[in-house]
Amino acid sequence: MTGRQDQLREEQEAVDVRYARLDALRDQAAARLARTRRVGPSGSPQNRSERDAFATLYEDRLAQLDAVEQRLCFGRLDLTDGTGRYIGRIGLTDAEHSSLLTDWRAPAAQAFYRATAARPDGVVRRRHLVTRGRTVTGLEDEVLDLDALAEAEDGALASLSGEGALLAALAAGRTGRMGDIVATIQAEQDAVIRSDLAGALVVQGGPGTGKTAVALHRAAYLLYAHRRTLERSGVLLLGPSRVFLRYIDQVLPSLGETGVVTSTIADLVPGVEVRALEPDAVAEIKGRLGMGRVVERAVRQRQRVPAGPTTVRVEGRQVTVRPRDVREAIAKARRSNKPHNLARVVFVREMLGRLAAQYVEQLGSPVPPEDRAEILEELRTTREVRIALNLAWMPLTPQGLISDLLAKPARLEAAAPELSRAERELLRRPADHGWTVADVPLLDEAAELLGEDDQAERARAAADARRRQEELDYARQVLQSSGAGRGLVSAEVLADRFAHSGPSLTTAERAASDRSWTYGHVVVDEAQELSPMAWRMVLRRCPTRSLTIVGDVAQTAAAAGARSWAQALDPVMRGSWRLTELTVNYRTPAAVAEAAQEVARAAGLPVTSLTSARSVPGALEVERVTAAGLEAAVVASAQRALAAVGTTNDPEAGRVAVVAPPTLVDGLREALAASPAAHDLLPPGQGSPLDARLAVLTPREAKGLEFDVVLLAEPALVLESSPGDLYVAMTRPTQALRVLTSRGLPAGF
Numbered sequence: 001m002t003g004r005q006d007q008l009r010e011e012q013e014a015v016d017v018r019y020a021r022l023d024a025l026r027d028q029a030a031a032r033l034a035r036t037r038r039v040g041p042s043g044s045p046q047n048r049s050e051r052d053a054f055a056t057l058y059e060d061r062l063a064q065l066d067a068v069e070q071r072l073c074f075g076r077l078d079l080t081d082g083t084g085r086y087i088g089r090i091g092l093t094d095a096e097h098s099s100l101l102t103d104w105r106a107p108a109a110q111a112f113y114r115a116t117a118a119r120p121d122g123v124v125r126r127r128h129l130v131t132r133g134r135t136v137t138g139l140e141d142e143v144l145d146l147d148a149l150a151e152a153e154d155g156a157l158a159s160l161s162g163e164g165a166l167l168a169a170l171a172a173g174r175t176g177r178m179g180d181i182v183a184t185i186q187a188e189q190d191a192v193i194r195s196d197l198a199g200a201l202v203v204q205g206g207p208g209t210g211k212t213a214v215a216l217h218r219a220a221y222l223l224y225a226h227r228r229t230l231e232r233s234g235v236l237l238l239g240p241s242r243v244f245l246r247y248i249d250q251v252l253p254s255l256g257e258t259g260v261v262t263s264t265i266a267d268l269v270p271g272v273e274v275r276a277l278e279p280d281a282v283a284e285i286k287g288r289l290g291m292g293r294v295v296e297r298a299v300r301q302r303q304r305v306p307a308g309p310t311t312v313r314v315e316g317r318q319v320t321v322r323p324r325d326v327r328e329a330i331a332k333a334r335r336s337n338k339p340h341n342l343a344r345v346v347f348v349r350e351m352l353g354r355l356a357a358q359y360v361e362q363l364g365s366p367v368p369p370e371d372r373a374e375i376l377e378e379l380r381t382t383r384e385v386r387i388a389l390n391l392a393w394m395p396l397t398p399q400g401l402i403s404d405l406l407a408k409p410a411r412l413e414a415a416a417p418e419l420s421r422a423e424r425e426l427l428r429r430p431a432d433h434g435w436t437v438a439d440v441p442l443l444d445e446a447a448e449l450l451g452e453d454d455q456a457e458r459a460r461a462a463a464d465a466r467r468r469q470e471e472l473d474y475a476r477q478v479l480q481s482s483g484a485g486r487g488l489v490s491a492e493v494l495a496d497r498f499a500h501s502g503p504s505l506t507t508a509e510r511a512a513s514d515r516s517w518t519y520g521h522v523v524v525d526e527a528q529e530l531s532p533m534a535w536r537m538v539l540r541r542c543p544t545r546s547l548t549i550v551g552d553v554a555q556t557a558a559a560a561g562a563r564s565w566a567q568a569l570d571p572v573m574r575g576s577w578r579l580t581e582l583t584v585n586y587r588t589p590a591a592v593a594e595a596a597q598e599v600a601r602a603a604g605l606p607v608t609s610l611t612s613a614r615s616v617p618g619a620l621e622v623e624r625v626t627a628a629g630l631e632a633a634v635v636a637s638a639q640r641a642l643a644a645v646g647t648t649n650d651p652e653a654g655r656v657a658v659v660a661p662p663t664l665v666d667g668l669r670e671a672l673a674a675s676p677a678a679h680d681l682l683p684p685g686q687g688s689p690l691d692a693r694l695a696v697l698t699p700r701e702a703k704g705l706e707f708d709v710v711l712l713a714e715p716a717l718v719l720e721s722s723p724g725d726l727y728v729a730m731t732r733p734t735q736a737l738r739v740l741t742s743r744g745l746p747a748g749f
């Protein structure tokens with residue numbers, strides 16, 4: 001038997017021990033779940049909710065243990081002191097509490113990602129274990145001594161760790177869903193993942209540098225390292241589209257984390273459904289920081305002093321709503337510094353007081369307090385009084401305020417004198433127009449300035465706080481006496497479960513349905529697309545300013561998006577952010593990445609430096625076609641590409657995308673649907689492009705995604721509408737880019 005086989009056998013035994021422990025823990029959780037369920041439906045409501053809470057806890061634990069089945073254990077460190085440890089997806093100890101597996105996020109695992117020959121960090125050897133199912137199929141060793149360093153110092157990428165495992169991961173066919181990278185995180189990525197929780201961290205990186213992967217692993221790391229802080233406040237992850245959120249939705253669960261709230265900017269205000277589109281020029285105006293002031297003025301203008309007095313008869317007497325009284329009541333309400341709908345309570349109380357005084361004066365004699373209350377009630381419910389007070393200070397909804405502002409030119413002119421007439425004309429639209437993405441930050445701004453009349457809500461909150469304290473005390477007692485959930489759950493989370501009995505109200509769910517929820521940490525992906533107003537909306541949800549902001553200012557598509565991080569962030573964060581860069585491209589073959597960079601530079605985009613992790617022979621090809629022959633050429637090229645990435649029946653066959661300017665997409669989709677070879681591989685009807693082997697997309701739809709082969713139609717046309725879009729489109733493939741053009745190639749190609 002060779003030494004290699006001995007090593008494989010040794011590692012197989014080690015891996016078997018860890019899987020056996022995983023199985024034992026699963027059995028344990030399943031048995032506890034069964035026992036909890038067997039207790040039956042009897043008992044007090046308190047007992048029932050306690051039982052449900054524990055049942056959910058064990059269900060979650062089982063789901064977590066199931067999620068780590070694949071590549072449970074992927075690494076081993078041998079240390080200078082003669083000890084060693086295995087690194088895996090979660091931490092495991094044996095029945096005697098000795099460590100079997102170190103969680104990749106634990107400090108003791110850091111050297112697995114960071115140690116180099118130059119800075120070995122106490123590591124003699126780093127070993128990557130390649131597994132298929134539960135079988136160890138390969139090993140890759142790196143001996144961290146200076147001799148190894150000398151050998152490796154011959155290229156820019158000498159510092160790639162676990163190169164074999166990494167390159168195998170990069171070359172694998174794509175499944176339509178992003179996978180995790182725990183086994184092969186690189187040192188510069190690890191530094192980002194483990195960076196401090198506090199403050200705003202900006203991660204700039206060219207296409208394919210792993211920004212999304214890093215952002216997701218950072219969310220998982222922060223939840224592990226700061227669980228107490230983040231478990232109850234929650235973590236929010238913002239992505240560019242719902243398709244993108246589906247693309248990444250398996251990564252966090254595979255890392256054992258299910259509690260992160262994911263959303264797009266468009267979905268961030270509960271109750272607002274974005275259905276409409278609008279021209280970039282309109283979105284750009286709405287995204288300007290000054291729109292905050294515009295909304296503020298729009299609200300103030302709904303607090304109005306009438307031109308003249310209104311006299312109303314109440315129970316045979318006359319009272320007059322006088323402009324001077326209204327002015328003073330408005331001033332008093334504004335001094336309360338409350339949002340519009342809450343300050344309205346102050347305004348109304350003040351006005352009713354003044355009207356009651358007029359009424360009493362006419363009675364000619366002082367009235368006892370109970371009669372005064374009656375007079376106030378009489379005034380409050382008199383229709384004309386209500387109308388006069390509403391005209392002065394109308395209760396408003398965000399939707400009502402914004403749709404009115406955009407539909408009535410006079411209102412917009414008064415609220416937005418800084419906009420030119422042409423700009424205001426661009427914003428104008430009918431009151432029943434659907435909401436657009438750029439409306440959402442305006443609605444959020446309005447919701448903040450308007451507030452809700454929440455007196456009842458606050459009384460309930462105070463009662464809830466008292467109840468919560470009792471629940472917390474009780475949960476602590478249960479934890480102490482039963483020991484059942486020890487290590488699995490904190491008293492806080494258990495108390496939440498008791499209170500809401502069941503999985504339907506986790507922190508994530510409560511946060512997602514509450515516009516004013518503030519998160520412990522917010523991760524923003526494709527952050528270059530956010531307008532200044534969108535940043536205001538995001539920052540409102542994160543008062544601690546603990547943020548991870550990832551993106552690439554060269555890929556900006558939105559007219560209101562960022563061309564530099566300073567331009568985007570300084571106005572809203574006053575310089576309090578730190579910048580770090582990712583520089584290695586893991587996705588795109590070198591020739592494709594270089595061509596994309598040249599084109600982007602020629603178009604004047606702020607491209608950051610990029611080194612590619614791998615080359616693929618024949619990765620870039622250009623086919624010149626006639627305009628009339630474009631569709632037929634795309635169909636033929638798609639057939640070749642599909643054949644190259646695997647046969648129809650192969651479950652691991654790769655994926656092909658046709659990326660084209662919006663004006664060509666429908667025609668190309670129809671042409672492909674008419675081709676027998678491609679027809680069945682397209683997503684059916686409205687199906688998601690992620691679930692099919694062949695997709696036809698615009699560059700914006702392809703943003704953040706990747707495919708084995710990309711056919712790019714008419715790049716010159718894409719460039720005309722947006723250079724950022726072309727840069728995105730060219731950098732989606734993992735294996736090959738096929739360009740089809742009837743109009744020549746963009747400069748730099």
Ligand SMILES: Nc1ncnc2c1ncn2[C@@H]1O[C@H](COP(=O)(O)OP(=O)(O)OP(=O)(O)O)[C@@H](O)[C@H]1O
Nearest residue numbers: 181184185186207208209210211212213586587704
């Ligand atoms: N350390 C790594 N090990 C294995 N695969 C990696 C690693 N880093 C990145 N990748 C892979 O590289 C690809 C690109 O990563 P990702 O989508 O996160 O890049 P990005 O910087 O967000 O790209 P873009 O800006 O173009 O959207 C993904 O398939 C990802 O899994």
